[in-house]
Amino acid sequence: MSEQPDHNKQGFWSRVFHLYYDGFRSMTVGKTLWLIIGIKLFIFFVIIKMIFFPNFLSSKCDTEQEKTEYVRHQLVDR
Amino acid sequence: MEELINVVDWSRAQFALTAIYHWLFVPLTLGLGIIVAVMETIYYKTKSEKWLATTKFWMTIFGVNFAIGVATGIILEFEFGTNWSNYSWFVGDIFGAPLAVEGILAFFMESTFIAVMFFGWKKVSPKFHLAATWLTAIGASLSALWILVANAWMQYPTGCEFNPATMRNEMTSFAAVALSPMAISKFFHTVLSAWALGGVFVCGVCGWMMLKKRNYEHCQRSLKVGAWVGVIGIVLTMITGDTSAVTVAKYQPMKLAAMEGLYKGDHGQSIVAFGILNPSKQAFDEQDPYLFDISIPYGLSFLATHDFNAFVPGVEDIINGVSCDNEGNEINTVSYAERMERGRQLKEMLSQYNAAINSGNTLMQDSLKSVINADFKNFGYAYLDKPEEAIPNIPLTFYTFHFMVTVGGYLMLFLLLALLFAYKPEILNKAKWAKWWYILAIITIPLTYLCSASGWIVAEVGRQPWTIQDLMPNKVAISDLSAGYVQVTFWIFAVVFTALLIADIGIICKQISKKSQTNLDTVND
Incomplete structure (x- = not known):
């Protein structure tokens, strides 16, 4: 087992940094999970959200007033 | 019009697909989170290395499920903005407020402390680590709370006023929204059912390990916690299920009528314990609603109002404006x-x-x-x-409700027996049928997931055609999109979520298999 540096003597933010840094470095199954999380977030936010899920009202209207009018038209005339 | 119905159907199918997939990850996070926290509390009290090893084993499974499931719910918000834009505008800040609280408070709380939970064993004090584990579990439940508050508002819109100038509903009372009877019963019923699912999951995994004759002691320790949490969960789920039924009877009587396939109500209304619906039955025809049924006299009146003689309206009564007052009397309201x-x-x-x-x-x-x-x-x-357009899909609501209740009853029996065997393992050790018990425990895991999904189907299909109860039907809530556009994204989600589910099950099974071959009475890392 490798010698662990004593981060308890360091400041709060340094200890927080090392909590994550050492945690990520010593991961085993976690590395696979982070890869899955990364791929998943890329698919969700870059591919699905940007290409297939634009905000419908924002794509039709520029202002809040226009959105109000659009929805009013949808609800009154439908 | 036909195109519009197709868009509505595909958008509903897409929402159902993503919500059900999302819900496969969530209840295990909620249930296992509590179980891991209890296990670590025992470790903290006893300082036993065995309990530490057991805690770490289940924490790994919790971590895998959390990691794969995280952010799968965000897809639902994408769908609101694209497929359900009229709804999203109309609902305004009421839906936004609980979701914002969820994002700011609960999710960040959960995300912060989960890092301490996994990375902090040697970095923080045991007391702080224990607190982090509990805060992760509580944070997950708080996340669920705000999502369920938002959902409950759609079932029972309250604490708001419509502003025709902005075409939005504006919140007049946050407390009325957050503490509505629907929100409270929904939160407790949902979260506590997740405890039961977590307990069943532990029992099933231990069943598999005991079938393989691996880590018997570890399984005994796990079962004691898992079965206790499961029993507490299922008992409280049943109690809150009763509260939910009373709430539904009061605020969504059409849903209750659909749950029971009840077309014409009565005083002292019986409840169907088992039944097969007549598939050709339509509202206002003279056909019998059931081909076969076994009913419990006065059961539905008692379930709905806690009064054996109260009037419970059926589908036709509700359409005709016949209802039930607070004293259980039949009254005429608005048709x-x-x-x-x-x-x-x-x-x-x-x-x-x-x-x-x-x-x-x-x-x-x-x-x-x-x-x-x-x-x-x-x-x-x-x-x-x-x-008649306001009548939900009765067969789907009826069968999923009865499936949920039947499996819920089975789970009560299963978890009580699991608790008995956890404390009296000699019963299983001597029994020739022990192997079948372990197999039953494994089978009970997917059964519990189906039960949980059925609960959601009852809640959501039973309130159709409303996106917001009485205020906005689906066909108005929907965006002016083409059905083909929604179909494409439906299949994309089907592929992505199936891949995630396969990854989740695959990694969890691999971890269980790998770790169960090591000695789980000692800490291996």
């Missing part, structure tokens, strides 16, 4: 035909309000706004073509 007429008048007033804005007539605007809000509970009925 759906009249509600449709009132809704159309409100819609006309909305049109007049628009004219008043254009002419700058503020007096007229104020007058119309107060009239619209006074009768706004009928607004959504303006869009129905006929009263």
Whole structure:
């Protein structure tokens, strides 16, 4: 087992940094999970959200007033 | 019109697909989170390395499920903005407020402390680590709370006022939204059912390990916690299920009627313990609703009102405006035909309000706004073509409700036996049928997931055709999209979520298999 540096003597933010840094470095199954999380977030936010899920009202209207009018038209005339 | 129905159907199918997939990850996070926290508490009290090893084993499984499931719910918010844009605008800040609280408070709390939970064993004190584990579990439940508050508002819109100037509902009371009877019963029923699922999951995994004759002691320790949490979860789920039924009877009587396949209600109404619906039955025809049924006398009256003789309205009664007062008496209220007429008048007033804005007539605007809000509970009925359109899919609601209740009863028995065997392992050790018990425990895991999904189907299909109960039907909530566009994203989600589910199950099974071959009475890392 490798010698662990004593981060308890360091400041709060340094200890927080090392909590994550050492945690990520010593991961085993976690590395696979982070890869899955990364791929998943890329698919969700870059591919699905940007290409297939634009905000419908924002794509039709520029202002809040226009959105109000659009929805009013949808609800009154439908 | 046909195209619109297709868009509605595909959008609903897409929402159902993503919500059900999302819900496969969530209850295990909620249930296992509590179980891991209890295990670590025992370790903290006893300082036993065995309990530490057991805690770490389940924490790994919790971590895998959390990591794969995290952010799968965000897809639902994408769908609101694209497929359900009229709804998203109409609902305004009411839906946004609980979701914002969820994002800011609960999710960040969960995300912060989960890092301490996994990375902090040697970095923070045991007490702080234990606190982090509990805060992760509590944070997950708080996340669920705000999502369920938002969902409950759609079932029972309260604490708001419609502003025709902005075409949005505006929150008048956050407390009324967050503490509505629907929100409270939904939160406890949902979260506690997740405890039961977590308990069953532990029992099933231990069943598999014991079948393989691996880590017997570790399994015994796990079962004691898992079965206790499971039993507490299922007992409280049943109690809150009773509260939910009373709430549904009061605020969504049509859903209750659909759950029971009840077309004509009565005083002292019986409940169907087991039944097969007549598939050709339609509202207002004279056919028997059931091909076969075994009913418990007075059961539905008691379930709905806690009064054996109370009147419970059926589908036809509700459409005709026959209801039940607080004393359980049959009363005449407003029929759906009249509600449709009132809704159309409100819609006309909305049109007049628009004219008043254009002419700058503020007096007229104020007058119309107060009239619209006074009768706004009928607004959504303006869009129905006929009263029968407000009847949900009765077979789907009926069968999923009865499946949920039957499996719930089975789970109670299963978890009580699991608790007995956890404390009296000699019963299983001597039994020739022990192997079958372990197999049953494994099979119970997917059964519990199906039970949990059925609960959601009852809640969501049972309130159709409403996106927001009485205020907005699906066909108005939907965006002006083509059905083909929604179909494409439906299949993309089907592929992505299936891949995630396969990854989740695959990694969890691999971890269980790998770790179960090591000695789980000692800490291996």
